[in-house]
Amino acid sequence: MPELSVLLQGSPLRTDVGIVGFCSVVLIEGEKRILVDVGHVGRRTALENALKARGLTPEDIDITIMSHAHWDHSQNYDLFQHAPMLVHPLERKYAHKPHRNDWATPAWSGALIEFQPKIEEVEEGHIVEPGVTLMHTPGHSPGSLSVMVETPQGLSIISGDVLHYSAVALTRKNPLVFWNEKEATQSIDRIVEQADIIYPGHDRAFHVVKGEIEYLEETKMTVAGLDPEDPNITFDFAPRPIWVMPGIEDQTLERLG
DSSP: OOEEEEEEOOOOOOOSSOOOOOOOEEEEESSSEEEEOOBOGGGHHHHHHHHHHTTOOGGGOOEEEOSOOOHHHHTTGGGGTTSOEEEOHHHHHHHHSOOTTOTTSOTTHHHHHHTOSOEEEOOTTOEEETTEEEEEOOSSSTTOEEEEEEETTEEEEEEETTSOSTTHHHHOOOSEESSOHHHHHHHHHHHHHHOSEEEETTSOOEEEETTEEEESSOOOOOOOSOOTTOTTOOOOOSOOOOEEOTTGGGOOHHHHO
């Protein structure tokens, strides 16, 4: 069976002066080495170091999977130009024609995808290798892909930002909707109802036991450059509010052409 390991842990860390955007980067090792998401350039050296710690280099990755084209998940694919990049056709289309209010998909997102010499468009049910199958889980974005992996612990699903973090599995509401709110909830339901373990886009791996979240790993992060005694540094533990992109009613397949 394929084995999963988290190269870079996702984090819900956010500030009022900018988006940190630390997404999960997950390695699947089975018949091939498959990398799901690659993070933004602020994590490039951390990604290279995480591979090195496992005795690997970028050239040892056989396939990459783009869960979706948002900047925080997709800026390091140029490290893996030798490997096919799997992307849903709707995500590829949308990246070339993002909505004017979609701050997570800058106008250069399409160029980022096309920079890859080996692009493979994939749909619902695509089998990457035995035990690794793709789900089309739209809502957060039009072509979001989740990855189902059969493991000894049961069915693990790498969700990307279909589930940003664990609380979404309980609320069944995506906190950032750029495409379609109804589809976003349907995709969350689909994952939660099937998965034994969920690897979310911006949190630690977890499962739901009797309506409660149980994490499978500890948080791993060192924060530097701040004075903990500074009275102007505050912490806000309130749940993230739901944000639906203004103009979302324009988000139709017809608009993508």
